[in-house]
Amino acid sequence: MQKYVIALYIRLSLEDYKYDSMSIENQHLVLNEFVSSMPESTDAEVLEFIDNGYSGTNFERPKVQELIELVRANQIDCIIVKDFSRFGRNSIETGYFIERVFPLFHTRFISINDDFDSDQHKGDTGGMDVAFKYLISEYYSRDMSMKTKSAKYAKMQRGEYQSKICPYGYRKSADGRMEPNPETAAVVQLIFQLAATGIGAAAITRELFKRGIPTPGEYKAAHGQQYHDVSRSRGRWSSSTVLHILEDERYIGSYVIGRRAVIEVGGTRSRMKDRDKWFIIPDHHPAIIEKELFEKVQAVQRRFSLPTRKIREYPLKGKVYCGCCDHALSRIAQKKPFYMCRHSTADVNSRCHTIRADAAGLEEAVLITLKKQLEILLPAHEDGTLHLDATAAKCSEYEKQLEDLRDQKQALFERYLLGQIELDTYKSRKTDYDAEIRKVKNAYAAVTAQAKLKREEQDRQSNRQEIVHSIAEADALTSELTDLLIEKVYIFPDNRIGIVYKVHDRFE
Structure with missing residues (x-):
């Protein structure tokens, strides 16, 4: 049976360092004490995600992104935070995750200090009380930001605020x-x-x-x-x-x-x-x-300003590097464009001082290399097809089972209200239904995850086929091909080239 996975999320911003109650140690203690009191914690797997020094006004935080990815992979059953502001101070984004994303993946969300448990608020975030907490937290963050900025600007005007780093000299x-x-x-x-x-x-x-x-x-x-x-x-x-x-x-x-x-x-x-x-x-x-x-x-000193200058586009733009010093090579736009290492112009004795690579010849060499790589790594007979019918049928079957079990559980509750069964009988049968529903939910989640993996593999295979056809039919190198396949092209003084590919996983 798949383990129940509990994720503890902790966030500490730079502003929170002033308050001991917000410390990572304090949050860790509060969360673990709460977990130990949960019936689900028996044999559960507890994961911890900590974003130290990040603002809660947006979700550009490494650990919260990692947590959300695990939720989308159906690998998290419950998320626990000390309070809403730890997860996020943006009311719209936080509400979106709690109301839309987490229920979609059957992930329970608990905020301890706000006395919020999503299992008790099916499909909403707890009404006006919780909504005001969101807004207060968000506006507190914005107000603090504006006050800090105003104070800093006032110091700038008086000449008191100085950067920690001095300019050279x-x-x-x-x-x-x-x-x-x-x-x-x-x-x-x-x-x-x-x-x-x-x-x-x-x-x-x-x-x-x-x-x-x-x-x-x-x-x-x-x-x-x-x-x-x-x-x-x-x-x-x-x-x-x-x-x-x-x-x-x-x-x-x-x-x-x-x-x-x-x-x-x-x-x-x-x-x-x-x-x-x-x-x-x-x-x-x-x-x-x-x-x-x-x-x-x-x-x-001459200053050139050409606002109407035409932007040149070419297939290997921003991808050609020096094989000696790893600096980007400059493309010299002459009648016959070529690449050179400007970084070595001051050092006439450097190995890369003599590098001159014809742009047209380089593009042709890269295309030929791609075609050769294609012959080795991507056999033409690969059809890239997968069948998802069986998985779809299982998903449909589990959905029907869940619907039937919920109807039976509702009918049991109605019989208890009508006095047709005793309270002890109701509790006993309800426990059985809850256990069966949890079992079917876990099986459904596993099948859903399996279906997602199959769809991703099907997409990868389809993508591989698109690459096969694109390279095979190309008469010349294009920006679309290089953006898709190539990270860097290195040029060495002996005119040897080396290619760093973007798509190792697609070629496996």
């Missing part, structure tokens, strides 16, 4: 403010002096590499600030890094903050705001660059 002083870093400030000054002579960003990167100056990422990593993976840098500066430095107003003593805004409460996605909504505070900290030099560089 600066460091934190003893009082927590920004001051020039003697080691890196000299590099920033060198970049501006070179730019003022009229040379471009690419030429500046070559000069920095020639002098052996570490990149900003490498410098921070060497001083214990591991913000990025710098294993591929090898002292090679990028043009974009140089350009960002040249246009950064913080180097003339102006503090610029509040350039981006979070799109939704509790989310991580953000967008760039218009410049007039930024907070710019002149003379906020010591300048590294004189204002006259900064303005001269802005006038000298």
Whole structure:
């Protein structure tokens, strides 16, 4: 017999750290005490899902997503939370799961502090009382977000709020403010002096590499600030890094903050705001660059703005990488387009400095490789068919059994109300019916899960057949094919290529 599975869900946001009652340990204790009092906990399997440091305003949380996937796979019988706000503060999304998703998969939902058990509220979320708790929780979260944001913006306007991370060329002083870093400030000054002579960003990167100056990422990593993976840098500066430095107003003593805004409460996605909504505070900290030099560089450096430029589309867009340094190769759009490694332009001795791959030849080679792979991995006689008739019949049979058992249970209750049977007899027979209904439910869930697996396998086989026909009939490489099949294409100095496929499971 399939085990009864209980899922305990625990969430702790950054704001909740202030309250001991919300701690993970406290939630863990409350949930386990409740489980031990449940009759269903005998021989049940108890799983625990913890999202630590995540907001409840949305469901972009790793463990809650894992839990929902298990529910959809019919592997969870009951979910228990300390209160509604632990599962989610968004009333619409939380209500959708409790009213629609969980009942569909016969998953019971219990909120201990709210005295809510979905088995006692068939098809709803407990009426107005629970609905108001949803709304209070949601608006509390939004109100806290707005107050925090307002306080932060007020500090920005006064110049009190500062990022923990200083721009390259600066460091934190003893009082927590920004001051020039003697080691890196000299590099920033060198970049501006070179730019003022009229040379471009690419030429500046070559000069920095020639002098052996570490990149900003490498410098921070060497001083214990591991913000990025710098294993591929090898002292090679990028043009974009140089350009960002040249246009950064913080180097003339102006503090610029509040350039981006979070799109939704509790989310991580953000967008760039218009410049007039930024907070710019002149003379906020010591300048590294004189204002006259900064303005001269802005006038000298060419800025290209082509809003009507046609966006080029080609089959391997964003998929061609250097086999030596693992950086994306640039596609040079000439009469005969080719790929090259811009990251190695400063280092003439690097292996990938000489890489030049003809774009048309590469696309042809990739298509030929796909066709060869097809011959090896996907025999043409595969028909990709599965039959679900037997499973569908079993599902229908169990549904009828459940309907009959529920009718018999209702009839038993009516006989008790009419005084035709005693209370003890009613309880005894009701227990028998409940046990039989649970047994049929579990069998129905198992068959449903089996049917779902068969449907997924049928979809995979159909998908494999579509891939077979797409590749076999293709005369040239297309974006549709590469987006479907290819993760990356690596190019090596000896013109050898390597392909990383997206669809290993479809080829098995």
